[in-house]
Each structure stands twice: as C-alpha cells, then as structure tokens.
Amino acid sequence: MQVSMKSYAKVNIFLKIAGKRDNYHEIVSRFVRVKNLYDEISFTPNNDTNEFNLIGNFGCKVEDNSIYKAFLELRKYCPKIDAFFRVYNIEVKKNIPEFAGLGGGSSNAASFLILANKHFNLYFKKNKLAKIGAKIGADVPFFIYEYDSANVTGIGEIVEEFKEESLNIEVVTPSDIKCHTGKIFNCFRDEFYKEITKDESKELLLMKSKDILNKLSIEQSNDLYMPAVTQYPALKEYAKKNWYFSGSGSSFFKVL
Numbered sequence: 001m002q003v004s005m006k007s008y009a010k011v012n013i014f015l016k017i018a019g020k021r022d023n024y025h026e027i028v029s030r031f032v033r034v035k036n037l038y039d040e041i042s043f044t045p046n047n048d049t050n051e052f053n054l055i056g057n058f059g060c061k062v063e064d065n066s067i068y069k070a071f072l073e074l075r076k077y078c079p080k081i082d083a084f085f086r087v088y089n090i091e092v093k094k095n096i097p098e099f100a101g102l103g104g105g106s107s108n109a110a111s112f113l114i115l116a117n118k119h120f121n122l123y124f125k126k127n128k129l130a131k132i133g134a135k136i137g138a139d140v141p142f143f144i145y146e147y148d149s150a151n152v153t154g155i156g157e158i159v160e161e162f163k164e165e166s167l168n169i170e171v172v173t174p175s176d177i178k179c180h181t182g183k184i185f186n187c188f189r190d191e192f193y194k195e196i197t198k199d200e201s202k203e204l205l206l207m208k209s210k211d212i213l214n215k216l217s218i219e220q221s222n223d224l225y226m227p228a229v230t231q232y233p234a235l236k237e238y239a240k241k242n243w244y245f246s247g248s249g250s251s252f253f254k255v256l
C-alpha cells in the first residue's frame, strides 16, 4: 500500500518587511503555488533498514532535512509513527531546486505532515498542523493550508486565503547561484532596512496578483531583491522586463 502527494513550489508575488521579531522579520506577502513545479512525496513499503529511511536527491544530511524535522515534531504527538517509518520509506521525487526562493524544503515538510495526518487518521485541523510546521520553517504554514493564493503575514504563521483566478507562472532558477535566506535577511537588516506602511500593506493585500505586478517594479515588489543582488551580483544578469524575484531567491518568475 502506497500513499503519496504533490509538494508544490511557491513564489512571492510581493514580499515586504513590516518589522522585526527577535532575529526574524515580520513580512507582508502574497504567496502563490506554482502548479507546474512540484516534488512528489510518498510513503512506500519494504524499508529493510529498521530505521527512518528518506530516499531522494537532497543537498543536505538526513538530520538537516525538513522532512526528518517534521517527523521528529509529529512523533511527539504520535509516538506510533516511529514503528511505521522503520518499515516504510519516505521517497521524494525532487524537482524543486534548492536555495531557490521556491520553498522546497518547507513544502516537503508540510506535505509530510498532511500525508501523515491522513494516513494515521490523526484528524489534526489545519491550524494545529500549521503550528507544528511553523517550528520547522517560516514558509511551512502556507503549504499546510493548501491555498493556491494567500496573504501571509507575521513571520509566516498568519495565512489567509486570497481568492483570485488561477495563475500560470513560469519560473527560471539560475543553476549556479544558491541564495542563503538568512544571509539575505541579514543584509536587508544591515543595509536596506525599511518597513512597509500600514496603508501600503492594506492596499497590496487587497489587490489581485496580476495588478500588483503591473503596478510595482522588481525592486518595489520584493524587499529582499536588492539585498540578494548585493550578496550575489550575478543575479543581475537574469533580471528581465516583466520578470520578478521570489522570496530570498535565486528564482525569477513571470505570470503568463
């Protein structure tokens, strides 16, 4: 018996900083799922290692993997999953590039929690799964709710569905530039710090994604763009008209 689900990428139509919270930043952002770019996560039988077994093309050790971290968090609420994952594998067909501003690791963690919630009949509600997910990464709550478009605030834990037409998004990820999220937030804090006003925030959160991109430049739409270009100057070569920057990068995207 096999269970599986798609683990989508996301882009940030806009990402503005609204304040600081310890060494994190409060954000005001529109997240949109990219329906044609996803990993596939499955629980598959025949794990003969008698321990947690994660199969997939990752750039990090198992103990640093967001899926493993999600497993450890969920096990606190449901110890029986330990025995299950000694005889079942977690297999991930990776398509989302890492360090790309596409939420790959966060999306995988959320998909693991959603799949396990169903498979083990835990009946945890979305807000409980989102609370568990928030401990693993700031973007995990967005993926837990499974909205196509959402307004995300707080440090990523406040997720409100935004109803709009389904968007067709094209993504380009420079293969040779790996953007470290923490490094880019720190550069923003040190060299580019400013906070969005309440009025501007209110206006953007009400606007359709296409209208936002027609109104704002790449620099205006994402506060992390200039810090990213400062840290990784080679990004400039990829900046083209009507292309925008997702999260902390390195990906650019276009709404078709």
Ligand SMILES: C[C@](O)(CO)[C@H](O)COP(=O)(O)OP(=O)(O)OC[C@H]1O[C@@H](n2ccc(N)nc2=O)[C@H](O)[C@@H]1O
Binding pocket: 012, 015, 023, 024, 025, 026, 027, 101, 103, 106, 136, 137, 138, 139, 140, 154, 155, 156, 181, 182, 183, 185, 186, 247, 248
């Ligand atoms: C840039 C975004 O991807 C936008 O969607 C998110 O804000 C970042 O989400 P993420 O990659 O899941 O971030 P995490 O892995 O939780 O945090 C990585 C590092 O980014 C910085 N960070 C992250 C999120 C946030 N709201 N403020 C921050 O300052 C912190 O230094 C943190 O140590």
Ligand SMILES: Nc1ncnc2c1ncn2[C@@H]1O[C@H](COP(=O)(O)OP(=O)(O)OP(=O)(O)O)[C@@H](O)[C@H]1O
Binding pocket: 058, 059, 060, 064, 065, 066, 067, 097, 098, 099, 100, 101, 102, 103, 104, 105, 106, 108, 109, 139, 179, 181, 247, 248, 249, 250
């Ligand atoms: N399941 C996973 N899939 C991809 N990367 C993962 C995973 N678990 C941990 N990581 C690690 O997380 C780090 C960042 O990867 P991730 O893909 O989440 O960054 P990102 O694409 O920049 O996401 P974001 O949009 O949140 O910044 C890398 O070191 C990567 O190896």
